[in-house]
Amino acid sequence: MHVFISVDIEGITDVTWWWDEKEKGREEVACRRMTAEANAAVEGALAAGARKITVADSHGSMRNILPELLHPAATLVRGQSRPLGMMQGVDRKVDAAMLIGYHAMAGTKNATLAHTYTGQVHRLWVNGVEVGEIGFNARVAGRFGVPVVLLSGDAAACREAERAIPGITTVQVKDAMGYINAANDHPETAQAKIRKAATAALGNLKAVKPLTLKGAPRVRVELRTVQQADLAALAPGISRLDGYTVEYKAQDMAEAHKTLRAIFTLARAAKW
Structure with a gap:
């Protein structure tokens, strides 16, 4: 079983402000936690029988995950200007995809750092359905017949994923009261939840269908x-x-x- 894991940072526990990922000192902490939550998903996938795991660093510079701390079973996709961006590594040989550390779409109330790809985007639709990064990326995976079986992030991101992808397993690691705040799980608690959910989601793989389109987008x-x-x-x-x-x-x-x-x-x- 080949598992693809796209990892963003705004949905990682304790990240509640843009400077958490940019300020010296705080940046390293955020990247370490991003790497740790990626590792939790990798470990859960391995426990479910995964033989190949691809992890895509999917935030900003796409050079955030610390390679020396990433689980050695994973191959790391790193760096910008990738044809499939956050989903680089998805193809027809992949059996399941996971979205770790994701956030809600732009304009979502009580959602930590909610946005849709960039600060330029106010709203985005595919075939009349409003989407954020979750819905758009799930449809990119669906282009290759790959279901998105797991998402972790704040409560708003989890609700968005559950509306968009029937049967998906979600892991809430924080709950926002606004745009730049959240009540956060302890990092070890968040990692344990992701690890357990990743194993469970892959054990119930047939419950989630690829998100495909009727006709061209x-x-x-x-x-x-x-x-x-x-x-x-x-x-x-x-x-x-x-x-x-x-x-x-x-x-x-x-x-x-x-x-x-x-x-x-x-x-x-x-x-x-």
Whole structure:
């Protein structure tokens, strides 16, 4: 059994502010906890019989997980500019995917550091369904026939995953009272919960189906400023719907992801 694990940082226990992952001293603590929760998922997968495990560092620079502390059974996907981004490593040889340390979509109430990929995105839809990173990435996995069987994060992220992916196992490691706070599990408690849930989720693998689309994906992106949309609409194949919103069609979710990344890159150049 080949298990793919995508690991973000905002849903890791005790991470409640952007500087937790950027400030000297705090950054190392956050990266250590990110690595530890990744290891918990790896250990749970091994206990369930996994023979191959791919871990994708999926936050920011994508160079956060500490390789020397990562479980030696895992292969680490590291670094930016990857064709599938947070889901790099998913293919048809993978049996199950896990999302560790994930967060809720932009605009979610009482959700720690909730956002959708970048600060430029206000809302995102795939074929009329509003999604965040959880729903979009699950559909990328579904493109390859891979079910997302486990998610860990705050309570809001868990609720979002349960709405989007029937049968998924979720692990709540913190509960937010706003955007930059949370009541957090002790790191060892969070790791134990993830470890146990990973084993259980893989033991009930058939309960979760890959999240697939009927027909080709149509992706709509509502950006935060008009100039961001001005720049995004310069790309071939991008339609402008209104001042803030652009839309495009893709052959599949892998292509949809590439185009979405191009939109982010263009929008990031906006000065206002």
